Amino acid sequence: MKEIKHFINGAFVDSASGRTFEDINPVNGQVIGRVHEAGRAEVDAAVRAARAALKGPWGKMTVAERAEILHRVADGVTARFDEFLEAECLDTGKPKSLASHIDIPRGAANFKVFADLIKNVPTEAFEMATPDGAGALNYGVRRPKGVIGVISPWNLPLLLMTWKVGPALACGNCVVVKPSEETPLTATLLGEVMQAAGVPAGVYNVVHGFGGDSAGAFLTEHPDVDAYTFTGETGTGETIMRAAAKGVRQVSLELGGKNAGIVFADCDLDKAIEGTLRSAFANCGQVCLGTERVYVERPIFDAFVARLKAGAEALKIGEPNDPEANFGPLISHKHREKVLSYYQQAVDDGATVVTGGGVPEMPAHLAGGAWVQPTIWTGLTDDSAVVTEEIFGPCCHIRPFDTEAEAIELANSLPYGLASAIWTENASRAHRVAGQIEAGIVWVNSWFLRDLRTAFGGAKQSGIGREGGVHSLEFYTELKNICVKL
Numbered sequence: 001m002k003e004i005k006h007f008i009n010g011a012f013v014d015s016a017s018g019r020t021f022e023d024i025n026p027v028n029g030q031v032i033g034r035v036h037e038a039g040r041a042e043v044d045a046a047v048r049a050a051r052a053a054l055k056g057p058w059g060k061m062t063v064a065e066r067a068e069i070l071h072r073v074a075d076g077v078t079a080r081f082d083e084f085l086e087a088e089c090l091d092t093g094k095p096k097s098l099a100s101h102i103d104i105p106r107g108a109a110n111f112k113v114f115a116d117l118i119k120n121v122p123t124e125a126f127e128m129a130t131p132d133g134a135g136a137l138n139y140g141v142r143r144p145k146g147v148i149g150v151i152s153p154w155n156l157p158l159l160l161m162t163w164k165v166g167p168a169l170a171c172g173n174c175v176v177v178k179p180s181e182e183t184p185l186t187a188t189l190l191g192e193v194m195q196a197a198g199v200p201a202g203v204y205n206v207v208h209g210f211g212g213d214s215a216g217a218f219l220t221e222h223p224d225v226d227a228y229t230f231t232g233e234t235g236t237g238e239t240i241m242r243a244a245a246k247g248v249r250q251v252s253l254e255l256g257g258k259n260a261g262i263v264f265a266d267c268d269l270d271k272a273i274e275g276t277l278r279s280a281f282a283n284c285g286q287v288c289l290g291t292e293r294v295y296v297e298r299p300i301f302d303a304f305v306a307r308l309k310a311g312a313e314a315l316k317i318g319e320p321n322d323p324e325a326n327f328g329p330l331i332s333h334k335h336r337e338k339v340l341s342y343y344q345q346a347v348d349d350g351a352t353v354v355t356g357g358g359v360p361e362m363p364a365h366l367a368g369g370a371w372v373q374p375t376i377w378t379g380l381t382d383d384s385a386v387v388t389e390e391i392f393g394p395c396c397h398i399r400p401f402d403t404e405a406e407a408i409e410l411a412n413s414l415p416y417g418l419a420s421a422i423w424t425e426n427a428s429r430a431h432r433v434a435g436q437i438e439a440g441i442v443w444v445n446s447w448f449l450r451d452l453r454t455a456f457g458g459a460k461q462s463g464i465g466r467e468g469g470v471h472s473l474e475f476y477t478e479l480k481n482i483c484v485k486l
């Protein structure tokens, strides 16, 4: 039986309490291993280790030395690609065909891009006049923020955790990571890579456990953490924000969404279908940027529904090692209950179930997994919970619209504002509509195309702040102005 330990001050350690919890394989419901659950003592040890490391060799390194070590971390992830792939797919059940193209390559890229960026960051300077005529010189310098609490979700575990740890370390901080209780493996394996790359002890720490009244809450309540970066549900973000307010700690929040796809009659229908299939069903619909609301211009509505139905029914449901599989299980039976409750709600609200709506027949060795059918609905009213609440599953509702203004109003009608995808071959319309969508990220004729230098984050209740490229510097450093009288 695998034993998953904390990684604190450069060593793998048990919980003093001896408390552990099960890590479950979503493919078959079997126990992968036992995970140590951190108490306040372990969280405190991790925070103290991070604080001490800031004053040790890490805090004395030049930018170039830090960048070199982070490139070694990236190379370490790549060198152990198959182990990370195995671990991520064991924890999440996602197809290896997906994780090998998205999750694991980004686990390396998220270190490389910030290691390179930090070496080329300009600063600002202002000469000013003074009454005595001699003048003064102002210049900005950036310093690490200090100890960063990193709390990450289970849907893209390595990608989303390293998306925060990469810039945090590039900027000279130290981190205490609390991965999701559902997916402890890759954050733990990264500890070994950090050791091998020569990252000093205490720079990267991992504590396992749950949220409330467990490791997550103990981390957000710890007074010696300087800032928190969190990705997860909006409600959890509110809780973390309240905890961070004590001691006035800054937060970067990447939260939930209920993203709209807008498909105009003048779109390239093949592209729109391919892109909407991926955005609705990739990762079993467990992608915050995914599309759960599809608005289609009326003249192509019937054709679009028929094509998307055919595409959903052509998805290959299967386990991670199945080379044909492009559709895995949900993360857990608990999450499946939530998704199936929305499947039932849709029926209760009078939806037309275009396809899916239940649990697929699976072979005996997979029957214990958290499987659901990819599902498409039409016919619901705009106020149905299925159309307004984040489900975070492989499902979407399709609704016709008649005018551009109507489509924009529908897309902007919810308190979320994370992402949107617009499908049209009319360039003017693409720019005009994208400019009016209230979201942090808008794709045109594409989905999940990611340039890591760009601003990434949500508007409205989908988040606070932007991470990515130079935008990450605003959160992971303190910018100081020095004014020198000449």
Ligand SMILES: NC(=O)c1ccc[n+]([C@@H]2O[C@H](COP(=O)([O-])OP(=O)(O)OC[C@H]3O[C@@H](n4cnc5c(N)ncnc54)[C@H](O)[C@@H]3O)[C@@H](O)[C@H]2O)c1
Pocket: 151, 152, 153, 154, 155, 156, 160, 178, 179, 180, 181, 209, 210, 211, 212, 213, 215, 216, 217, 220, 231, 232, 233, 234, 236, 237, 239, 240, 253, 254, 255, 256, 257, 287, 288, 390, 392, 418, 458, 462, 463
């Ligand atoms: N905006 C984005 O970039 C983005 C990316 C991925 C997922 N998400 C969102 O994340 C959600 C799915 O992930 P999830 O179910 O893991 O989210 P979640 O909020 O339940 O948990 C996320 C993390 O927070 C921890 N946590 C929970 N309660 C806590 C508390 N009170 N104090 C401290 N930590 C706590 C969990 O243990 C986990 O590590 C969805 O809403 C999805 O939209 C957003």
Ligand SMILES: O=C/C=C/C=C(\O)C(=O)O
Pocket: 155, 156, 160, 163, 286, 287, 288, 289, 450, 456
């Ligand atoms: O499920 C949400 C996916 C988020 C993706 C990123 O944060 C990224 O691509 O950097």
